[in-house]
């Protein structure tokens with residue numbers, strides 16, 4: 001199975017649109033992270049698993065015309081859209097590279113800032129991707145990771161279809177070697193990867209009827225239908241029943257959905273702390 005096939009979400013057009021929407025939704029969180037530990041003018045930055053845009057636009061602005069941003073992704077469909085957005089927005093300092101992050105020929109030790117968002121939780125080989133990110137950073141360079149933890153994944157009032165679908169998707173992720181509680185483990189993983197000066201933060205979002213993310217669990221479960229059925233976790237009729245019941249519950253005006261916590265963790269490779277292109281104080 002290729003890396004792209006392993007990536008359960010695939011790259012259907014609606015999924016690409018959802019990722020762009022999500023990137024826009026989480027822009028304030030990304031800006032806050034970059035204010036804390038992001039690259040300064042002239043720096044070289046990488047967004048690993050950038051998808052159709054990731055935070056390439058934010059990094060492009062921060063490093064400026066004297067810097068460079070590399071967007072790396074394993075799926076050609078993602079990069080096709082990324083290419084057109086980068087051209088449309090005239091992000092001249094952004095270069096896109098197709099390939100598996102765990103096996104990239106990009107300049108090892110050449111980046112001041114290496115970032116990834118919502119990638120590690122969705123791949124079975126997150127350790128290999130994190131090690132590759134560390135290898136890309138220069139001594140003193142920063143690694144920053146944003147990823148979720150499903151600890152808060154509840155709806156209120158509670159509903160059995162919600163619980164059943166969370167359990168199904170959690171089990172699918174587990175069977176594929178992925179950890180739905182990765183968020184809380186990020187600081188420990190960064191420390192184990194040899195980083196120092198580790199920081200962590202987290203944010204939470206709550207949705208009501210009318211917000212596109214209010215129905216995310218039902219949408220996701222349907223997107224993963226083939227994998228859920230193939231793994232013998234459910235059948236088509238059962239999945240239809242659960243998503244139907246959940247959608248009816250979510251359509252009630254007082255039903256509230258709590259999104260997974262978005263964790264942010266960052267750290268620095270030891271050595272060579274004081275490069276000009278790096279944000280002072282980190």
Ligand SMILES: C[S@@+](CC[C@H](N)C(=O)[O-])C[C@H]1O[C@@H](n2cnc3c(N)ncnc32)[C@H](O)[C@@H]1O
Pocket residue numbers: 003007019020023048049050051052053054055072073074075078099100101102116117118119122123129
């Ligand atoms: C959920 S999307 C997140 C996209 C983007 N980081 C964002 O926040 O909008 C995950 C992305 O990681 C990419 N990906 C998964 N495994 C990868 C790997 N081994 N190397 C590079 N990219 C990978 C997928 O192709 C997909 O575009």
